Amino acid sequence: MTDVAAASPPAKASAFHELEVLWVRHWTDQLFSFAIARPDDFRFRSGEFVMIGLPGQDGGKPILRAYSIASPGWAEELEFLSIKVPDGPLTSRLQKIQPGDTVLMGKKPTGTLVLDALTGGERLWLIGTGTGLAPWLSVVRDPDTYSRFRHVVVCHTVRHVADLTYRDFLTAGIHDDPLIGEEAKAQLTYYPTVTREPFEHPGRITDRIRSGALFDDLGLPHGFSPERDRVMLCGSMAMIKETAELLEAFGMKEGSNAEPGDYVLERAFVG
Template structure:
């Protein structure tokens, strides 16, 4: 009799926030950005990633993928930058969201593309390909970035000129940012490269590093200097592995949250 009257166990809290979509912007037929309402209790470090997804179809399990938060840690909304994969389990549906729709977001941000994983230096190189630009949108809008580094270089490599999403923002828009506009104007350099169309800085970023063009264009003598340069990498697996090997040749050491050092990459995206 006691068992029959016992209260049911409390429902297990969901590991996800269910959030409204605030806006969506389609850059090309392959790239889009969107923002969701930030939960009041959500805290993260600029550069971290979180799981984003949608409920499973026909009552199935939610489909989620790791996305870097493109907003700085102080922002009131959470922005994300995504590719569109026509037959992708998540993005085939996610690319169709509109303002007012709802998405799932994990409650535990994490990642190594954070300032805490780097030791002190003079120049910070944020090197990304494709949607690997997302964490730099966060880090480049964090006041701590400019307090720690005298120069910040955002490098974005894409296939076509149209893929340079946020080009106008990094070229000029960030200068009007209410918190870091003045610092960005004085300390930030935007360095885009394009691999499949004519462009003033053509080719893969790894090739421009190996040829020395990257350093000549930026007025840096002698390549990466372990005493002065700190680097973050995000994007394609091929770029990350090749660039990491180049950094090691220059004498830079990989860091982590536990042991900060000269450069970091996001192993959750590399495998």
């Protein structure tokens, strides 16, 4: 009789992709962007988020956090915008990555900051604070955005002028995009506000909505219309909750993937 070695159990598939860092850009001492190689089988809708992280230290479990994908759904690389937290479990290490390093990424993108969660309208407002700009960088580079809406407005509120990451891109660089450049030039408006330094649009976006300054600056009727406007919100919890209350006062209803509406927010980030 011949001994037959017992077959080894199949290796358990990893819950994460291990992906190469392609480039890193440090905007300020608190903000940076990076890109990783996109797996061939990874599909997502513009505006979704995914888990990003690094292996645990000293044999510990991997540390991961939810990050909005800043690349559009068709891009060949995956771009992310992150804050730097000196003592943060993840970002204290993530901010030190270099091209060629390895980053972990979950395999299942998800989220509600997608066009599918909105009903039809004329004008799309993308309102974000800080790194809440990230999903808008995805949405404004998607051709479907300009097919569905005649006018797209990106509102980005930060503390300091230097925090206006991607400002040059949203005011000029995007016009050179071979896929949507002409549409962006004709249909996209970038509206930044700064809260702690002198600036052409000073203060919080919520204050400028309430005062009507936002609409005056853009030459639009005051307020949001359930018939005309659709809104996406991402950023600080305070801004999201305050703006959502304003939108509800205008008669707008929150949407979701299951039931599209007039505005959406990412509850995974709000809590």
